[in-house]
Amino acid sequence: MDKKVITLTVNGESHRLEVEARTHLADVLRDELALTGTHIGCEHGVCGACTIRVDGAITRACLLLAVQAEGAMIETIEGLSETGEIRDLQDAFRNRNALQCGYCTPAMLITAQDLLLHNPTPDRATIRDHISGNYCRCTGYQAIVDAVDTVAKARQAAGERP
Amino acid sequence: MTDPLSPLDRPNSYIGRTVPRPNLERLVEGRGTYVSDMTLPRMGHVVFVRSPYAHARILEIDTSVAKQAAGVIAVVTGAELVEQCSPWVGVLSHLKGLKSAPQHAMAVDRVCWQGEAVCAVVANSRAQAEDAAEQVQVRYEELEPVTDMRTALEPHIPVIHPELGDNLAFERSLDAGEVDKAFAEADAVAEAEFVFGRHTGVTLEARAVLADWNPGERRLTVYQGTQAPHMMQNIFAKHLALEEAQVRVVCKDVGGSFGIKVHVYADEMATAALSKRLKRPVKFVADRIESFVTDIHARDHVCKGRIAVKQDGTITAFAIDDLTGIGPYSMYPRTSAIEANQVVNLVGGPYQARNYRARARVVFQNKNVMCQYRAVGHPIACSVTEGLVDLAARAIGMDPLVIRSKNLIRDDAYPTDSPSGLKFEALSHHASLAKLKQMMDYDGLRAEQKRLRQQGIYRGIGIASFIEVTNPSAAFYGVGGARISSQDGVSVRMDATGAIIVQTSLTEQGQGSEALTAQVVASALGVALEKVRVILGDTDNTPYGGGTWASRGAGIGGEAAWQAGKALRMNILKVAGTILQTVPELLDIDQGVVVDKATGRERIGLDEVARITYFRPDTLPADFQAELLATRHYVPRQYPFAFTNGIQASWLEVDTETGFVTLLNHWCVEDCGTIINPQLVDEQIRGGVVQGLGAALFEHCRYDERGQLTNGTMADYLVPMASEMPDIEVGHVVSPTLESELGAKGAGEAGTAGAAAAVANAVNDALDPFDVTITEIPLTPSVILKALGQRSG
Numbered sequence: 026m027d028k029k030v031i032t033l034t035v036n037g038e039s040h041r042l043e044v045e046a047r048t049h050l051a052d053v054l055r056d057e058l059a060l061t062g063t064h065i066g067c068e069h070g071v072c073g074a075c076t077i078r079v080d081g082a083i084t085r086a087c088l089l090l091a092v093q094a095e096g097a098m099i100e101t102i103e104g105l106s107e108t109g110e111i112r113d114l115q116d117a118f119r120n121r122n123a124l125q126c127g128y129c130t131p132a133m134l135i136t137a138q139d140l141l142l143h144n145p146t147p148d149r150a151t152i153r154d155h156i157s158g159n160y161c162r163c164t165g166y167q168a169i170v171d172a173v174d175t176v177a178k179a180r181q182a183a184g185e186r187p
Numbered sequence: 188m189t190d191p192l193s194p195l196d197r198p199n200s201y202i203g204r205t206v207p208r209p210n211l212e213r214l215v216e217g218r219g220t221y222v223s224d225m226t227l228p229r230m231g232h233v234v235f236v237r238s239p240y241a242h243a244r245i246l247e248i249d250t251s252v253a254k255q256a257a258g259v260i261a262v263v264t265g266a267e268l269v270e271q272c273s274p275w276v277g278v279l280s281h282l283k284g285l286k287s288a289p290q291h292a293m294a295v296d297r298v299c300w301q302g303e304a305v306c307a308v309v310a311n312s313r314a315q316a317e318d319a320a321e322q323v324q325v326r327y328e329e330l331e332p333v334t335d336m337r338t339a340l341e342p343h344i345p346v347i348h349p350e351l352g353d354n355l356a357f358e359r360s361l362d363a364g365e366v367d368k369a370f371a372e373a374d375a376v377a378e379a380e381f382v383f384g385r386h387t388g389v390t391l392e393a394r395a396v397l398a399d400w401n402p403g404e405r406r407l408t409v410y411q412g413t414q415a416p417h418m419m420q421n422i423f424a425k426h427l428a429l430e431e432a433q434v435r436v437v438c439k440d441v442g443g444s445f446g447i448k449v450h451v452y453a454d455e456m457a458t459a460a461l462s463k464r465l466k467r468p469v470k471f472v473a474d475r476i477e478s479f480v481t482d483i484h485a486r487d488h489v490c491k492g493r494i495a496v497k498q499d500g501t502i503t504a505f506a507i508d509d510l511t512g513i514g515p516y517s518m519y520p521r522t523s524a525i526e527a528n529q530v531v532n533l534v535g536g537p538y539q540a541r542n543y544r545a546r547a548r549v550v551f552q553n554k555n556v557m558c559q560y561r562a563v564g565h566p567i568a569c570s571v572t573e574g575l576v577d578l579a580a581r582a583i584g585m586d587p588l589v590i591r592s593k594n595l596i597r598d599d600a601y602p603t604d605s606p607s608g609l610k611f612e613a614l615s616h617h618a619s620l621a622k623l624k625q626m627m628d629y630d631g632l633r634a635e636q637k638r639l640r641q642q643g644i645y646r647g648i649g650i651a652s653f654i655e656v657t658n659p660s661a662a663f664y665g666v667g668g669a670r671i672s673s674q675d676g677v678s679v680r681m682d683a684t685g686a687i688i689v690q691t692s693l694t695e696q697g698q699g700s701e702a703l704t705a706q707v708v709a710s711a712l713g714v715a716l717e718k719v720r721v722i723l724g725d726t727d728n729t730p731y732g733g734g735t736w737a738s739r740g741a742g743i744g745g746e747a748a749w750q751a752g753k754a755l756r757m758n759i760l761k762v763a764g765t766i767l768q769t770v771p772e773l774l775d776i777d778q779g780v781v782v783d784k785a786t787g788r789e790r791i792g793l794d795e796v797a798r799i800t801y802f803r804p805d806t807l808p809a810d811f812q813a814e815l816l817a818t819r820h821y822v823p824r825q826y827p828f829a830f831t832n833g834i835q836a837s838w839l840e841v842d843t844e845t846g847f848v849t850l851l852n853h854w855c856v857e858d859c860g861t862i863i864n865p866q867l868v869d870e871q872i873r874g875g876v877v878q879g880l881g882a883a884l885f886e887h888c889r890y891d892e893r894g895q896l897t898n899g900t901m902a903d904y905l906v907p908m909a910s911e912m913p914d915i916e917v918g919h920v921v922s923p924t925l926e927s928e929l930g931a932k933g934a935g936e937a938g939t940a941g942a943a944a945a946v947a948n949a950v951n952d953a954l955d956p957f958d959v960t961i962t963e964i965p966l967t968p969s970v971i972l973k974a975l976g977q978r979s980g
């Protein structure tokens with residue numbers, strides 16, 4: 026298989042990688058960069074487990090070929106944990122037991138943060154809608170909705186920009 | 188020593204407290220270690236060539252081209268792998284008459300379902316293995332598949348395993364009381380045929396295994412997402428011709444299990460056998476289509492039911508005839524007859540009626556294997572029972588809650604038993620029903636339903652009472668000859684700084700085993716939760732035990748943790764007593780400090796006790812040996828199972844134009860005895876309910892008549908997503924089991940047991956004005972429209 030050289034900025038670090046044209050970004054993150062917090066549940070764009078941020082927008086890493094991400098700024102759960110951007114969401118998930126096996130969780134957190142960045146005052150139905158592309162087999166979703174709701178209200182109360 | 192303090196009264200007890208699970212931080216940061224994340228030096232990736240046919244003879248496998256492909260380490264056929272891995276037969280001796288055929292790690296000369304592996308390709312990367320697998324040429328001669336379980340026993344249908352004589356794997360009949368008389372004397376008899384589609388677990392992390400045979404150590408280490416590591420240790424040893432001591436099973440983070448990951452899968456056995464053959468680590472991770480065609484499927488029943496009722500509402504008899512299709516083999520080692528057996532055991536279980544007749548037949552078919560998934564048999568038994576109770580209520584014009592309160596076993600009737608021989612220690616059907624009625628405002632909803640009907644809005648209320656098997660003793664598997672332990676063991680030790688290390692045979696797949704163990708041990712000892720670290724999921728480093736299945740973690744492993752914690756506390760107090768020159772009985776431990784029991788006065792810190800024990804034993808009397816490690820095991824003996832009970836209700840709306848169902852609210856009241864962590868119990872219930880709701884409305888493995896699965900992607904197989912699910916209100920009644928000191932029973936399956944029954948009853952209640960009864964799940968729009976259309980046409 027022919028390989029192509031690409032450059033990616035992942036969690037603030039620049040990487041020069043040789044990848045096959047057919048390799049999707051989730052595999053590159055997991056296998057080449059050992060960023061195993063990005064999970065794979067279906068590899069056909071349905072479960073949402075591979076959700077990451079590409080140039081600020083949430084994206085399914087299994088639906089993007091690595092070569093398509095050339096030059097992109099990529100953020101994964103490891104980076105968002107490091108910067109502290111989603112610390113409050115992580116705390117709320119833990120306190121509300123909004124994860125059981127935790128396999129959906131990194132993507133769920135990133136998706137929730139995306140909602141709160143665009144809509145700081147979502148109601149429960151809006152939260153449910155926004156995470157409806159992220160499958161969770163364990164929780165039944167209610168604890169996740171509660172956790173996101175708690176953080177939305179806390180951020181409002183703190184008067185922060187989200 | 189008898190302890191005057193109950194677990195709940197210990198100073199600063201964590202029993203009954205919501206505290207966050209200790210293992211969550213790494214998971215929210217994406218720092219978990221799931222098997223799919225793991226790599227080892229020289230690791231090969233295996234990809235399986237799988238049969239495209241449901242039933243076919245293998246004529247030839249040509250691996251020559253594949254073997255030359257880039258990165259390929261080995262290409263091994265099923266026939267070749269027989270050298271490393273012996274076949275198995277999924278039967279248990281207490282399921283009388285159960286039969287099955289030998290199953291191999293990969294098909295040898297014949298494939299029996301679409302997706303069965305025939306050849307393995309091991310390469311340096313998964314992509315290379317997939318490329319090479321496409322080069323494996325397999326010639327098949329297609330055979331007639333047996334797909335319809337309704338005709339599987341007819342004489343003109345081929346027998347899948349001719350040596351077995353027929354396609355009947357198992358049959359059980361039961362006749363209790365005077366069933367014919369009860370039906371003859373009934374004021375009304377209602378009957379229906381209940382149909383349950385096949386569905387599956389869809390764990391978000393697919394099955395994954397990494398096997399590492401090290402010829403230097405002559406040991407096999409298997410990293411596996413399994414619920415039962417000790418069971419797997421035995422199975423790997425047995426079929427790979429090793430001693431158990433040569434096998435270590437390690438279970439790190441697991442991306443969901445629900446009973447899917449408690450079975451022996453042929454491709455996982457093949458992976459371990461390949462590692463032994465190739466003398467290097469081999470990893471298998473199922474992709475999603477492989478999950479759909481090889482993870483065990485569940486349910487797939489057609490059950491005819493009848494109920495006899497008197498005009499005053501007294502239910503006098505139940506009768507069922509259940510048929511289920513299990514694929515071509517009974518699964519190993521738990522067998523595929525347990526679910527049908529459970530259906531026979533459980534139908535009518537919450538009710539007083541003593542007349543009960545049941546037959547269950549389990550048949551082979553050329554579809555994927557079928558076996559135990561969360562709530563095994565309960566959703567079938569509950570849907571049939573509760574569907575029949577609603578039909579009886581309708582036949583005599585009685586409110587569904589009223590007929591239940593007339594017939595549920597009285598709360599003061601315990602201990603008692605069921606016509607099928609189940610023993611009930613203490614259940615709380617009436618207290619649960621009363622609580623549910625109040626939580627949901629039953630009368631208010633009935634009024635709203637009536638008002639909305641006048642506007643052409645059809646809403647329904649569905650009620651489902653249930654009982655649940657938890658805390659299984661050896662009666663489940665052990666008596667049938669399976670080496671599946673029903674006891675659990677816990678070791679607790681204090682290290683040299685006073686910190687506590689716990690090793691338990693429970694496993695964790697997100698239920699909270701680690702948390703409940705830490706809470707119980709911290710309470711038993713009298714230390715802060717943060718001082719306790721729990722180790723689990725490793726056959727080399729935990730006591731021997733069953734693991735996590737059949738809602739046994741809190742009730743069995745929790746009790747073992749309690750007993751071990753208590754024993755260590757006594758051991759610590761003996762050391763402290765020696766140091767302080769007093770008797771241990773006058774001391775206790777509170778928040779990590781040895782105190783005078785009577786006054787609470789602080790005497791010596793655990794860190795100091797540890798320091799003296801480990802570094803200055805010379806200061807202790809010569810005839811005294813400190814033991815800062817205690818191990819205890821536990822298994823229930825008095826009752827084969829600790830039954831729990833509960834009741835669920837669904838409130839939903841049916842769009843009679845489109846057939847769509849909108850879930851508006853769902854309630855579950857359940858009684859799992861002592862609650863160790865209320866939040867974890869509630870979330871187990873909610874997660875379980877949603878799995879039941881998925882089965883009720885969406886989930887269905889659809890096969891065509893050639894045995895081809897037609898919806899093997901997540902776009903085609905629908906699972907519940909957040910926007911379709913309601914909030915779920917959970918309530919509790921607490922009837923502890925007196926068999927253990929903790930009094931905990933299981934809660935993991937209660938949600939799944941009754942959710943579909945509640946939804947089906949609610950749909951029928953909503954459609955009452957149209958005079959239709961639907962007894963089929965999933966209740967897809969087309970099922971509902973068809974029923975409505977048949978009525979008008």
Ligand code: FES
Nearest residue numbers: 066067068073087
């Ligand atoms: S793995 Fe990407 S959406 Fe499922």
Ligand code: FES
Nearest residue numbers: 125129161162163
């Ligand atoms: S916590 Fe297991 S899939 Fe969401």
